[in-house]
Amino acid sequence: xxxxxxxxxxxxxxxxxxxxxxxxxxxxxxxxxxxxxxxxxxxxxxxxxxxxxxxxxxxxxxxxxxxxxxxxxxxxxxxxxxxxxxxxxxxxxxxxxxxxxxxxxxxxxxxxxxxxxxxxxxxxxxxxxxxxxxxxxxxxxxxxxxxxxxxxxxxxxxxxxxxxxxxxxxxxxxxxxxx
Numbered sequence: 001x002x003x004x005x006x007x008x009x010x011x012x013x014x015x016x017x018x019x020x021x022x023x024x025x026x027x028x029x030x031x032x033x034x035x036x037x038x039x040x041x042x043x044x045x046x047x048x049x050x051x052x053x054x055x056x057x058x059x060x061x062x063x064x065x066x067x068x069x070x071x072x073x074x075x076x077x078x079x080x081x082x083x084x085x086x087x088x089x090x091x092x093x094x095x096x097x098x099x100x101x102x103x104x105x106x107x108x109x110x111x112x113x114x115x116x117x118x119x120x121x122x123x124x125x126x127x128x129x130x131x132x133x134x135x136x137x138x139x140x141x142x143x144x145x146x147x148x149x150x151x152x153x154x155x156x157x158x159x160x161x162x163x164x165x166x167x168x169x170x171x172x173x174x175x176x177x178x179x
Contacts, residue, residue: 048080051101054117055110061119061126064152070106070119070127078103082172084165089144089157091123100158102172104179105130107147124154135173137166145170 052075060069081102087095088109099117101108107128110117119126129151138144142163147156160166 044080047083048075051080051083051099051110051117052076054115056113056116056118059118061108063127063129064125064154065129070108075101075103075108078105081176082169084169085161086169087159088120088122089159095159096120096122098158100169102130102169102176104176107133107173124156125152128152128154128156130173130177133173133177135170135177137170142166147173 052072055072055075057072060071063070081104083099083101086098086100088098089095096111098120099110099112101110107130109120109126111120112118128147128149132150134146134148134150136146136148138146138157141159143161143166144157144159145166147158148154149156160169
């Protein structure tokens, strides 16, 4: 039974009990909400550890917006926001299966090779800084979206499994960019 649907019933003139019950109900709701958030954080961290464990330790991605490269260990310095499989359309028009990992400040493309994840060496960087990242849907394709990076001027075309999946990705990327 949902707690928000249990109206406390008190005889008239029992305002103190009614106020105490209302306060207790609010505290229980807050506790449940806090527990839900902790479970969510735990699940995100467990998923990040799972992805991290599959990334090849030798793989590195070039970071065009700063000197250096992005290695496997960089992933643990961030929080996972969302992840999922997508198709990345390359410059040649071919689609590559990739695992897209949205972190607090970067979007990462990983490709599976020999049961490990690597940073794909395609025509564009595999790690995108999400600062000022623009996300647009593709007008004539319900599953596709463009990721436009102004940090390192590039445009990526990616396709989700469904329209709802694409909309979820767009919403989460836009929310994360604003943080």
